[in-house]
Amino acid sequence: EQQPQDGINSFISTDVSNPELEFPKCLAQEDAISLAKTSSNLQPSLQSIAVKDNIATVGSRTTCGSGILREYRSPFEAGVVRSLRLHGSLVCGKTNMDEFGMGSHSTHSFFGPVSNAWPLDKLSVGGSSGGSAAAVASGQCSVALGTDTGGSVRLPAAYTGIVGFKPSYGAISRWGVIPYANSMDTVGILASDVSSIKKAFWRIRRHDPRDPTSVADKAWDRLASGQENSFRRRKKAGMRLAPALDMFGIRIGVPLEYNIAELDSGIRQAWRNCLDMFQDRGATIVSISLPNTRHALSTYYVLAPAEAASNLSKYDGVRYGTRDGSADGSDGSLYSRTRGKGFGEEVKRRILLGSYTLSSEAVDNYFLKAQKVRRLVQQDFDRVFATPSGLRPPEQFDLKDLDESIPMSSKLGPTQVDFIVCPTAPTLPPTLDAVSKQTPVDTYMNDVFTVPASLAGIPAISIPFTLPEAFHSQGKPAFAGMQIIGQYASDNTLINIANIMM
Numbered sequence: 001e002q003q004p005q006d007g008i009n010s011f012i013s014t015d016v017s018n019p020e021l022e023f024p025k026c027l028a029q030e031d032a033i034s035l036a037k038t039s040s041n042l043q044p045s046l047q048s049i050a051v052k053d054n055i056a057t058v059g060s061r062t063t064c065g066s067g068i069l070r071e072y073r074s075p076f077e078a079g080v081v082r083s084l085r086l087h088g089s090l091v092c093g094k095t096n097m098d099e100f101g102m103g104s105h106s107t108h109s110f111f112g113p114v115s116n117a118w119p120l121d122k123l124s125v126g127g128s129s130g131g132s133a134a135a136v137a138s139g140q141c142s143v144a145l146g147t148d149t150g151g152s153v154r155l156p157a158a159y160t161g162i163v164g165f166k167p168s169y170g171a172i173s174r175w176g177v178i179p180y181a182n183s184m185d186t187v188g189i190l191a192s193d194v195s196s197i198k199k200a201f202w203r204i205r206r207h208d209p210r211d212p213t214s215v216a217d218k219a220w221d222r223l224a225s226g227q228e229n230s231f232r233r234r235k236k237a238g239m240r241l242a243p244a245l246d247m248f249g250i251r252i253g254v255p256l257e258y259n260i261a262e263l264d265s266g267i268r269q270a271w272r273n274c275l276d277m278f279q280d281r282g283a284t285i286v287s288i289s290l291p292n293t294r295h296a297l298s299t300y301y302v303l304a305p306a307e308a309a310s311n312l313s314k315y316d317g318v319r320y321g322t323r324d325g326s327a328d329g330s331d332g333s334l335y336s337r338t339r340g341k342g343f344g345e346e347v348k349r350r351i352l353l354g355s356y357t358l359s360s361e362a363v364d365n366y367f368l369k370a371q372k373v374r375r376l377v378q379q380d381f382d383r384v385f386a387t388p389s390g391l392r393p394p395e396q397f398d399l400k401d402l403d404e405s406i407p408m409s410s411k412l413g414p415t416q417v418d419f420i421v422c423p424t425a426p427t428l429p430p431t432l433d434a435v436s437k438q439t440p441v442d443t444y445m446n447d448v449f450t451v452p453a454s455l456a457g458i459p460a461i462s463i464p465f466t467l468p469e470a471f472h473s474q475g476k477p478a479f480a481g482m483q484i485i486g487q488y489a490s491d492n493t494l495i496n497i498a499n500i501m502m
């Protein structure tokens with residue numbers, strides 16, 4: 001195991017080379033076209049970014065925090081890293097993470113745990129993008145890329161007091177991002193302020209033909225402007241009525257199901273204060289119901305391991321992965337030795353879980369059921385958002401549906417909202433000591449508020465919100481992560497709202 005280079009162990013590699021990119025020789029044709037479209041009003045700026053170690057970079061290792069990929073060097077670079085480099089960013093290092101993204105505290109890494117340099121207690125930085133969060137929180141870089149499959153950008157942001165943004169599924173290219181659970185994997189952005197996130201998102205939101213789930217530019221423009229227009233229309237009407245209140249006319253939903261008994265009292269109070277702040281600015285607060293939320297966590301922990309088990313089968317020491325040296329192949333143990341030594345405990349647990357739920361005896365009862373519940377979770381969100389996502393098949397899609405005055409048959413309840421506001425995590429960051437005593441299921445509980453948006457593929461941002469005075473204590477952070485969740489493709493508006501609130 002390596003020695004931490006910064007005392008926090010936020011980086012796995014810092015020896016990243018930054019090849020001089022020659023414009024336009026280095027560009028694939030589609031890169032050049034799309035850069036030309038976006039770069040007219042962008043000055044290239046030198047900005048150092050940290051990149052989570054499951055995102056491929058040339059000139060350094062890409063390990064996924066795993067022993068099995070400890071030596072892996074990708075022959076190509078992820079689309080998202082390339083976009084950032086083309087806009088002048090320098091990669092300052094590859095960040096530590098829970099192995100293959102599986103975990104919530106960045107303790108499941110082959111390279112040792114990430115630890116928060118908080119003065120008294122060693123607190124969890126959250127996971128799995130904990131290295132990226134710690135690198136930003138400790139001032140080692142201004143922006144970091146993470147990945148968020150079930151909360152891995154938002155939870156670390158909440159625990160370290162920074163901003164973490166998970167975009168709509170398909171908004172940012174996953175080409176060159178090593179998959180954990182493909183149907184939920186997104187690249188997310190961490191920074192200490194919202195405007196850095198806005199800039200970075202602007203630079204990396206573009207179609208990538210190499211990622212089949214990347215949304216085409218035309219479709220994205222249609223979906224995103226549908227969201228922006230309907231929002232802007234209502235805000236304009238609000239501005240006429242109450243020009244001094246910048247959120248007049250905006251409706252914020254508070255999901256009743258998120259007020260769970262396990263919610264830390266400080267976080268509950270911060271949630272109230274956050275809603276008061278929205279209200280003071282003129283927003284209307286309405287309670288909403290997302291009844292299938294209570295099944296979201298178990299659904300996620302069936303689907304994510306199933307996809308992972310399938311994805312990780314290629315690490316066998318032949319196709320991918322560092323081969324176990326003692327296995328010569330003569331006794332048929334090459335795969336099992338390589339995998340037995342290369343994967344950590346948590347990854348093995350997930351592979352077993354996933355292999356079971358996909359097995360013929362269990363698939364109907366677990367995997368297929370979970371897929372159905374996933375759809376219900378998605379419909380819960382669709383029902384409460386004022387603007388439809390516009391994701392229906394083209395023949396059913398009619399632009400005038402974007403007008404909120406036309407009721408949609410799928411919208412059952414009377415109350416419809418622009419955004420949902422809830423805590424990012426039910427508790428403040430636990431100490432690493434407390435984490436080591438948690439059972440795997442205890443750890444999974446941290447993700448209860450983040451997985452619903454992942455299952456639905458919708459955007460969410462976690463911003464730090466100051467805890468009420470009574471909850472400040474030495475050795476504990478004075479902030480709680482608050483999450484704002486929006487309809488599919490409302491990413492720009494969501495970022496703008498977060499900017500106003502911070």
Ligand code: GLN
Pocket residue numbers: 100101102103104127128147148149150151152153180304447
């Ligand atoms: N903690 C969750 C898990 O272990 C989420 C991880 C992620 O978003 N990559 O699966």
